[in-house]
Amino acid sequence: xxxxxxxxxxxxxxxxxxxxxxxxxxxxxxxxxxxxxxxxxxxxxxxxxxxxxxxxxxxxxxxxxxxxxxxxxxxxxxxxxxxxxxxxxxxxxxxxxxxxxxxxxxxxxxxxxxxxxxxxxxxxxxxxxxxxxxxxxxxxxxxxxxxxxxxxxxxxxxxxxxxxxxxxxxxxxxxxxxxxxxxxxxxxxxxxxxxxxxxxxxxxxxxxxxxxxxxxxxxxxxxxxxxxxxxxxxxxxx
Amino acid sequence: xxxxxxxxxxxxxxxxxxxxxxxxxxxxxxxxxxxxxxxxxxxxxxxxxxxxxxxxxxxxxxxxxxxxxxxxxxxxxxxxxxxxxxxxxxxxxxxxxxxxxxxxxxxxxxxxxxxxxxxxxxxxxxxxxxxxxxxxxxxxxxxxxxxxxxxxxxxxxxxxxxxxxxxxxxxxxxx
Numbered sequence: 541x542x543x544x545x546x547x548x549x550x551x552x553x554x555x556x557x558x559x560x561x562x563x564x565x566x567x568x569x570x571x572x573x574x575x576x577x578x579x580x581x582x583x584x585x586x587x588x589x590x591x592x593x594x595x596x597x598x599x600x601x602x603x604x605x606x607x608x609x610x611x612x613x614x615x616x617x618x619x620x621x622x623x624x625x626x627x628x629x630x631x632x633x634x635x636x637x638x639x640x641x642x643x644x645x646x647x648x649x650x651x652x653x654x655x656x657x658x659x660x661x662x663x664x665x666x667x668x669x670x671x672x673x674x675x676x677x678x679x680x681x682x683x684x685x686x687x688x689x690x691x692x693x694x695x696x697x698x699x700x701x702x703x704x705x706x707x708x709x710x711x712x713x714x715x716x717x718x719x720x721x722x723x724x725x726x727x728x729x730x731x732x733x734x735x736x737x738x739x740x741x742x743x744x745x746x747x748x749x750x751x752x753x754x755x756x757x758x759x760x761x762x763x764x765x766x767x768x769x770x771x772x773x774x775x776x777x778x
Numbered sequence: 779x780x781x782x783x784x785x786x787x788x789x790x791x792x793x794x795x796x797x798x799x800x801x802x803x804x805x806x807x808x809x810x811x812x813x814x815x816x817x818x819x820x821x822x823x824x825x826x827x828x829x830x831x832x833x834x835x836x837x838x839x840x841x842x843x844x845x846x847x848x849x850x851x852x853x854x855x856x857x858x859x860x861x862x863x864x865x866x867x868x869x870x871x872x873x874x875x876x877x878x879x880x881x882x883x884x885x886x887x888x889x890x891x892x893x894x895x896x897x898x899x900x901x902x903x904x905x906x907x908x909x910x911x912x913x914x915x916x917x918x919x920x921x922x923x924x925x926x927x928x929x930x931x932x933x934x935x936x937x938x939x940x941x942x943x944x945x946x947x948x949x950x951x952x953x
Contacts (some may be wrong), residue, residue: 551871552896597896617784642950646877649945653936658935660839685891689859708786770912 553601554640556583568637571630573612577605608633712745714744717752725762725777733764733773787821788828789811792847795825801844801934804900842933843940876910880932880941881950884914884925903927908942 550556559566560579584598611629628634724731737747751777756762763776790811794802794911798812804815804822809853811818829837837850849857868876875898878890885915891897905911916928 554893555894601895635892639950642947643874643877643881643893646881646947646950647874649947650873650877650880650936653938654873656851657935657937658867659854660837660848661854661857662846662848663799709848731875750886 553598554636556580556598557601558637558640558644562661564729568634568641571634571637573609573630577609580605604633652666712748714748714752714755717749718755721749721752721756721775723762725775728777730774730776733775784821787811788825791818791821791825793847795838795847796897797845801842801846801930803844804842806892839937841937842930846934867903869901871898871901872904876928877930878907879905879911879926880928880944882929884917885927886917886923886925890924890926908935925935 550559557576557580560566560576560583566572582601584602608629636666642691721736724736733753736753737746741749752766753762757764760778763777763778764773765774789851791807794807794810804818807813807818808815817851828834835850835853836847838845838847845851874894875890878893879885882889882893887898887902892900902911909929909931911926911932912929913924916922933939933941933943
């Protein structure tokens with residue numbers, strides 16, 4: 541035997557809270573926080589038992605309620621009560637509920653307006669379709685489909701350019717650049733890194749030279765010294 | 779200034795309202811017809827009176843700063859019989875979110891979420907897709923969050939002449 545239990549679905553924790561308050565005609569300005577917390581938690585429990593998934597926001601509200609309840613249970617220090625105005629821990633929740641209640645009112649108004657407006661229908665008009673209908677017959681004297689086709693073909697012919705592809709021969713090799721660097725180390729015991737790169741070098745040449753340099757460092761033929769970041773790099777023969 | 783017979787003006791006006799796919803402003807009609815705006819206003823009122831007769835199925839309504847021709851609300855049952863309604867009414871969550879935006883615009887998503895107490899991501903997407911809300915700027919402050927407001931479509935959807943036409947709810951508009 542299956543039981544069917546109908547549980548109202550709420551838009552969110554505020555919705556549920558407002559419902560609980562209004563159902564029992566409680567005073568928003570003086571919410572009995574213990575009662576309402578108990579009922580709120582009871583609803584969550586019921587929902588959980590029925591396997592209704594509810595958003596984590598419902599739990600946040602439960603925590604807020606419990607925190608307010610705790611604040612109200614704590615005895616207040618005598619001093620503060622007499623000297624300062626003690627703010628009601630329920631104040632923020634109360635203001636929030638009042639605002640939410642007004643939003644509910646506004647929602648009802650919008651719903652009503654929507655309902656009224658839905659009873660009136662205006663023509664759904666497809667502008668493009670309409671324009672196409674108005675301007676279908678474009679008549680240009682002397683123009684035929686064949687003529688148009690010929691003109692297009694002529695245009696393509698005129699614009700056809702010879703397409704040549706260039707293949708660039710690889711001019712730089714790591715082992716060649718290694719030789720270049722080695723011959724330089726034979727000439728000078730130490731020299732600046734940037735002397736390896738002439739002004740007219742292209743990117744590929746710079747790259748290959750750099751790789752050659754790294755290769756020589758690995759082979760322990762040279763040493764690279766830099767005193768501080770961004771300063772000149774010196775290459776020393778080992 | 780073009781000279782028309784009175785009936786002719788009304789005829790042209792009716793034709794324009796018939797083809798328009800959005801509310802026509804007096805200014806727009808004035809540009810198209812070459813007649814002064816206040817004259818058009820008079821003729822629209824005249825046309826509205828004509829449509830008031832029970833043997834006419836249409837009416838000219840003032841909405842979103844303009845005028846458009848719609849069917850009379852009492853005939854909706856027959857229209858729905860002819861065509862299944864194409865636009866679904868908004869869900870409770872969407873209406874609630876829309877109410878918050880309408881009364882407190884410009885407003886950020888975070889501010890809406892605080893009021894509703896739940897996430898509004900999917901609802902906002904729906905409202906934006908239906909062109910009922912739009913980004914209207916960014917709020918000064920950390921993260922410069924996007925602020926949202928309602929659109930002309932929103933006014934059309936609810937049959938509002940302007941945004942001031944929203945019913946007054948005490949204490950809802952000021953922040």
